[in-house]
Amino acid sequence: MATETGKERSQRIQIDYYRRRTDLHRFRSLCVAIGLFGALAYAAYVALAGRSHASTGPIASVHAAFENDCQQCHRDLTPISSRGSKLSIGLLGIAPETTVEHIETACQACHQVGDHHRDTMNTEWQLADRACADCHADHQGRDHDLTAISLQRCVSCHADLASGCVGTPSVRNSVVGFDKATHGDFASLNIEDPGRIKFDHAQHMMPGQVDTDNRGGFTIGQLPPLDRPRYRREGQEDDDLVTLDCSSCHEMSGAPADGKTLIADGELGRYIQPIAFDRHCAACHSLNPDVATEFSTPLPHAVTWDQVDLLLAANRSGAQALGLTRSARDDSQSTPLPGVGLGRKSVADASMSQEDLAAARQRVQVKCLQCHDQDSITDEAIARSTSPGNELIPSRWLRHGLYDHAAHRKIDCRYCHRAAYPRDEASGAPNDHERVMIAGIDSCIWCHRSEELPTPLALTDAVTARLIDGQPTWASDQCTLCHRYHTPHGRSQRHAEEVNMSDLAAESATNFASPPTTEPSR
Amino acid sequence: MLLNRAQAKLHLGVAIPTALLTLVCLAFYVRESLEAGKPVGGGSGSGLICGIVAGLVIVFEMGLWPRKALRRLRLLPTKYWLAAHIWLGLASLPLAIAHCGFHLGGWLPATFMVLFVLCIVSGVYGLVVQNVLPRYMLRNLPSETIYNQIDYVSEQTVKDARQMLLTACGRNLSREQAFEEEPELEGVSTHTIVIGAVRQAGRTRGRTLETQRVPEAREDRETLWTALSEIEPFLLRGDAAQTPVNNRQQASQWFSRLRSACSEDGQSVIDILEGMCDQRRQFDIQATLHRWLHTWLAIHVGLSVAVSVLLAVHVWTALKYW
Known part of the structure; x- marks a missing residue:
């Protein structure tokens, strides 16, 4: 086996x-x-x-024209990306100074914007201020908004300004959010209204500008013929009382005359036009001392008294020369009066005596003093007030932040300017012209708050809901909604505050930062 | 590589330093991201560090290939190398995600990242199956043989079966011509055959070869040869053939009927035939499990090669278009 x-x-x-x-x-x-x-x-x-394949992501639509031309921005071995300015790699010859210089050159080839108070920064922060890509990081998608800067990005410096400033910061040292505790109330509102114009908002918004049940209200018929259509409301006749509202005097800057077209109103409606006597006051508050004829030349506002005297005399003499008025000493009558007869006609003297002129000027001054105090109507004071930056009514109350009236046009004015409305005798509030009638940060933070915070109860009551026109009650709390990083090119912010507001608006439009708009409602 | 208590010292020795390195890198990254107010990308200091570390890890991971090819050089014991391969590879994923700032970017970085993630996933899959399937196979497939020898062993089994029947029953008279084509069986007159036998190592039992004596069963000659011809395709090709014994339950019933049709002497022959079918069934399971156990490696290696090439391209483009 x-x-x-x-x-x-x-x-x-x-x-x-x-x-x-x-x-x-x-x-x-x-x-x-x-x-x-x-x-x-x-x-x-x-x-x-396929060099575009090497891209870290689609570039923003504003730069899409040169998406395939990488060398427009990139240079070999030289960072340009966000945070690249912080890198220092000796082996590769990468240094922050070289990087920042490259970034600045690449960006400012097209965008020549100003710095951010660079003269107050230490060297480290100055370098950061020059690194555009730190805030404006591209390659984040076609629809990425390069100017949408997060609150945290701003807070990274503003949490402790002293650590990067060469001296003591001129603004609040620490801002880490947007509420009263972390941001503080608007600094501009801490300064009281100098009260150099006497004005009663509530009085002016009464029908006829008189108190309720009082007689003698101003009627449409009392306005100059050319101004009547502007103040006439639908269905009003000449005998009806003039009724004003906020927009009668406060017009959005650059807003179209008909108030309906809102093309580019992000820019057009950002500011409120400064109050101008000729446009907003003269219809009711004529400066001419006597009953003006239709041929009278209206006295101009804010000119020297010599010019006023000249125009007063010219008006008088011209009217007399044309036979429209008589001299003060002409008591002639067309029909004999008992005991007087025809009177004595003075034909030789068409000029105005010094006494008459002084009396006329006195009557003009009385009109001036309705709104101004005595110190404001001297020639020196007038010259001073007409120079830029010394307007009697500040052209801009919130000097550090922007407020877009057009973006908030659905909100009733009294939501922020409640004090301008019905008189509240019991409150013992100071006179109207001594108050800044802008609500503080509290009126903003109800809507402009962190996404995580719930809707405040205060916004849900019927009165407030009506004031905000029932809008959704959340809006972004990003700093860039109200503040601009870049100062006008070549000027510090401090200087910028002094320039004419319309200049600022124009420069802001040329700045690559687009106008702020409210976030999509949710 | 096994992950069990016996290997704990080895793995912890690599995993803890790796985790520490990763946490330090990520801590830098989180700090810089908080400072920037958003997740920073590869252009930042910490993002670049994360990227460099992840890149070096990829290079190291690829070093396993030459390490295996040059095993005769005895560079570093493979177990250390493999432990580092596993833990560093796992650590490289969060580092790479941090490096890319939590967004895929354009085509090249996105392709690179997707392939890298797939590579990691395939490696993790391999680690899991390597820890689960071999244990299962050892316990449930005692007839397991070398994968590429399954067909060869199956042919041997068929030969064994024929030899066993020839010994026990004599020639298959209905297939005289077939026997003439198999001269090696012609003169066999041994009464022993070689079949699988149970081996035991600890609590695990396996089968090995054993020589058994085969009883005479000449009166069942025709039945047994017919039975073998029916199960022969299964013994050779396994589930690929359609036979009455493919399914274990059907096979049991089929062999019961066969037993009832045979005499007492034929029962032990039937037992051996049934054992052969069971062995073939185990071979089929083994083949399937073997593919589960090893296919991932081919994918993992292919992806690794692609990732290595794209890493080089990424480094070049990142430096050029920083």
Whole structure:
């Protein structure tokens, strides 16, 4: 009986089994080949034809024109990306100064914007101020808004301004959010209204500008013919009382005359036009001292008294010369009066005596003093008040932040300017012209708050809901909604505050930062 | 590589330093991101560090390939190398995600990142199956053999079966011509055959070869040869063939009927035939599990090669268009 030997048993497994290739070996070779040649083919494509594939993401639509021309912004071995300015790699010759210089050159080739109070910063912060890409990071998608800067980005410096300033900061040292505790109330409102114009808002918004039930209200018919259409409301006749509202005097800067077209109103409606006597006051408050004829030249506002005297005299003499008025000493009558007869006609003297002139000027001054105090109507004071930056009514109350009236046009004015409305005798508030009638930060933070915070209860009551026209009650709390980083090119912010407001608006429009708009409602 | 208590010292020795390195890098990254108010990208200091570390890890991971190819050089024990391969590879993923600032970017970085993630996922899959399937196979597939020898061993089994029947029953008279084509069986007159036997190592039992004596069963000659011809395709090709014994339950019923049709002497022959079918069934399971156990490696290696090439391209483009 034969049995299987050990050798025969071992032959049950092929001796070279480990050399034999299986389907798994072939599959592995295939995978390696696909991985290697696929990656190499793609690399070749990227190098030769598809450089846009090397991009870290689509660039913003505003830069899309040169998306495939990388060298417009990029330079070999020189960072331009966000945070790149902080890198220092000696081995590769990368230094913050070189990087920042490259970034600045690349960006300012098109965007020549001002710095951010750079003269008050230490060296480190000055470098950061020059690194545009730190805030404006591209390659974040076609719809990415390069000017949308997060609150945290601003807070990274404003949490402790002293750490980067060469001296004591002129503004609040720490701002880390947008509420009274973390931001503080608007600094501009801490300064009281100088009260150089006496004006009662509530009085002017009464029908006829008189108290309720009082007689003698101003009627449409009392206005100059040319001004009547402007103040006439629908259905009003000449005998009806003039009824004013906020927009009668406070017009959005640059807003179209019909008030309906809102093209580019982000810019047009950002500011309220300064109050101008000729446009907003003269219709009711004529400066001419006597009953003016239709031929009388209206006295101009804010001119020297010599000019006023000249125009007063010219008006008088001209009217007399044309026979429209008589001299003060002419008591002639067309019909004889008992005991007087025809009187004595003075024809020789058409000029105005010094006494008459002084009396006329006195009557003009009385009109001036309705709104101004005595110190404000001297020639020197008038000259001073007409120079830029010394207007009697500040052209801009919130000097550090922007407020877009057009963006808030659905909100009733009294939501922020409640004090300008019905008189509140019981409150013992100071006179109207001594108060800044702008609500503080509390009126903003109800809507402009962190996304995580719930809707404040105060916004849900019926009165407030009516004031905000039932709008959704959340809006962004980003700093850039109200503040601009870049000062006008070549000027510090302090200087910028002094320039004419319309100049600022124009420069803001040329700045690459787009106008702020409220966030989409939610 | 096994992840169990016995290997804990080895793994912890690599995993803890790796975790510390990763946490330090990520701490820098989080700090800079908080400072910037948003997740910073690869152009930032900490993002660049994360990227460089992740890139070096990828290079190291690829070093496993030459390490295996040059195993005769005995560079570093493979177990250390593999432990580092696993833990550093896992650590590189969060570092790479931090490096790219949580967004995929354009085509090249996105492709690179997707392939890298797939590579990590395939590696994790491999680690899991390598820890689960071999244990399962050892316990449930005692007839396991070398994967690429399954067909060869199956042919041997068929030969064994024929030899066993020839010994026990004599020639198959209905297939005289077939025997003439098999001269190696012609003169066999041994009464022993080699079949699988149970081996035991601890609590694990496996099968090895064993020589058994085969009883005479000449009166069931026709039945047994017919039975073998029916199960032979299954013994050779496994589930690929359609036979009555593919399914374990059906096979059990089929062999029961066969037993009832045979005499007492034929029962032990039937037992051996049933054992052969069971062995082939285990081979089929083993083949399937083997593919699960090893296919991932091919994908993992292919992806690794692609990732390595794209890493080089990424470094070049990142430096050029920083």
